[in-house]
Amino acid sequence: MSECPVCYSETKYTTEYENYYLSEESDECPRGCYSYEYSYGSSAIFIPIRGHVISFYWSYNDTGQRDRHDAINTVVLAARKALIEDLLKLRVTSEDNKATSR
Numbered sequence: 001m002s003e004c005p006v007c008y009s010e011t012k013y014t015t016e017y018e019n020y021y022l023s024e025e026s027d028e029c030p031r032g033c034y035s036y037e038y039s040y041g042s043s044a045i046f047i048p049i050r051g052h053v054i055s056f057y058w059s060y061n062d063t064g065q066r067d068r069h070d071a072i073n074t075v076v077l078a079a080r081k082a083l084i085e086d087l088l089k090l091r092v093t094s095e096d097n098k099a100t101s102r
């Protein structure tokens with residue numbers, strides 16, 4: 001069991017094996033704020049922020065894993081910040097609506 005790095009929802013994790021080797025793997029947030037895909041040595045991560053999808057692609061023999069990890073973390077934090085901002089705006093808007101409907 002794993003959780004979405006952006007919103008902490010439980011993710012949907014799937015794997016496929018071919019001759020006992022992991023051939024495909026995916027990990028997806030049910031709310032759509034994060035997805036990871038692995039297929040035959042190639043990996044991809046997709047993180048949408050306000051309708052713009054930021055994607056990372058790499059293969060198993062690519063170097064710079066630490067830099068990539070840092071970059072992905074930066075985008076995850078930005079996505080979480082945008083999500084919280086948008087939720088707070090929604091809350092303020094619904095409180096305004098309550099206040100004006102009285």
Ligand SMILES: [Zn+2]
Nearest residue numbers: 004007029033
């Ligand atoms: Zn999520």
